[in-house]
Amino acid sequence: MSAARRIQVHVLRHNPRDPASEPRLQSYEVEEAAGMTLFLALTEIRERRDPSLAFDFVCRAGICGSCAMLVNGRPRLACNTLTKDLPADITLLPLPGFELIADLSVDTGRWMRALSERLQAWLHARETEVDAARIEEPMDPDLADRIYELDRCIECGCCVAACGTAQMRADFVGAVGLNKIARFSLDPRDARGDGDFYELVGDDDGVFGCMTLLACHDVCPKQLPLQNQIAFLRRRMARAGG
Amino acid sequence: MSSSARFDSASAPGMAGRSSPWPARLDLLQSGTGLLLALFMWVHMLFVSSILLGNDAMWVVARFFEGYFIVGRRVPALVALTVATVAALFIGHAALALRKFPSDYHAFRTFRSHMKGFRHEDTSLWYWQVVSGFALFFLASLHLGTMLTRPGRIGPFESGDRVWSDVMWPVYLVMLFAVELHGGVGLYRLALKWGWFAGPDPNVTRRRLRAVKWTLTVFFVVLGLATLAAYVRVGIGHADHYGVPYTPSWIEVPAP
Secondary structure, three states: OOOOOEEEEEEEEOOOOOOOOOOEEEEEEEEOOOOOEHHHHHHHHHHHHOOOOOOOOOOOOOOOOOOEEEEOOEEEEHHHOEHHHOOOEEEEEOOOOOEEEEOOEEEHHHHHHHHHHHHOOOOOEOOOOOOOOOOOOOOOHHHHHHHHHHHOOOOOOHHHHHOHHHHHOOOOOHHHHHHHHHHHHHOOOEOOOHHHHHHHHOOOOOHHHOOOOOHHHHHOOOOOOHHHHHHHHHHHHHHHHO | OOHHHHOOHHHOOOOOOOOOOHHHHHHHHHHHHHHHHHHHHHHHHHHHHHHHHOHHHHHHHHHHOOOHHHHOOOOHHHHHHHHHHHHHHHHHHHHHHHOOOOOOHHHHHHHHHHHHHHOOHHHHHHHHHHHHHHHHHHHHHHHHHHHHHOOOOOOHHHHHHHHHOOOOHHHHHHHHHHHHHHHHHHHHHHHHHHOOOOOOOHHHHHHHHHHHHHHHHHHHHHHHHHHHHHHHHHHHHOHHHOOOOOOOOOOOOOOO
């Protein structure tokens, strides 16, 4: 049996709250284990080598979106990226476009909350009074599936980090924002029409700012159909605005 | 400023009133002008490549667009009119596309660094689309200006003279690659942008579109190189008679 591969993990270290901290790459050697994920490799480094290493995780199952980072330049979730699928030299950087907390930890939460507020990304019910006892209107199962498909977004920030437009233009809502609007525009329970959604994303910070680089589609860890959804939204918004 | 502060409640819709319809219109116009220019580019290449079938074939094509076979005489103003239309589309498209260019050097550096670190094909292709678009702004302007001011100087010998004796072949060589790259990638992106040919699996659609794009790009680049070589050959052979227009042997009275 061949010896286990030894991988070099190069991590960007920086704490913006420490005035003495300068961004630098720190390297760690890790012995690869069967089925090892990047999350496990980072945990081993933190537990055995360097307890000061900062990175985020919650679910360890690709559901919470906390552990997104740049892995050799590509946004990925550390928890569902196997080290065996990567070269022996692995460079890890924090997701660009978000506030850096420290090392690989970024504050996607504040960004996503501000986005949701700006895009009013919640169901705007037709009724102002909620009757909890009333049975909901039935929904076509195919439509429910289409809405659920878009609702699977975990707001990990990979699409924003991968998007050249979002990197150049800080106010661009990114695929995560456009996907939210596509999701609510499908929902018959939402009282808003295309004119209302145009108010939200009918400009160059919204769907017309998208340059169709499609990196969002390619890196989405949930494999959301962003390519088709953004095109769908662009057609609807072009009709609504034009 | 923290990147998290970029969205604030003051920018929430509903507070600023009805949004302008112009972003939608400008997006449609950018796509529309790009589509027309890319299709024109391909048709133009097919007509120009008629030189590969011989001098007579190219002469017939050139005279056709001057209305020679309809009104019985050459009307170069018709060519100038077509050139002016294309120039208007070109200027409009360039102005609209400028909105998408990096707004300053910092944005340019950010994109370059992102592209180099990420190594994502469609992201890199956009960069080359910007570079080729920038090059075309000068090269195509030069070509359109020449055609607009000298619309009657199109023909096997006339074009051969321009390519060789007027030393325009380096311009056309660079322009060939720039225009085929820019137009090919542009049409591919246009199809994805608006969801044309979208099937149930977006990855399959993209793979097929990419294959079609590269096939067409290679075809038109090869056709363009062969065509340019043919004009160079004609130009070299005609260098001693620079300025003398071509007249087919079967034309008894040379076209005025």
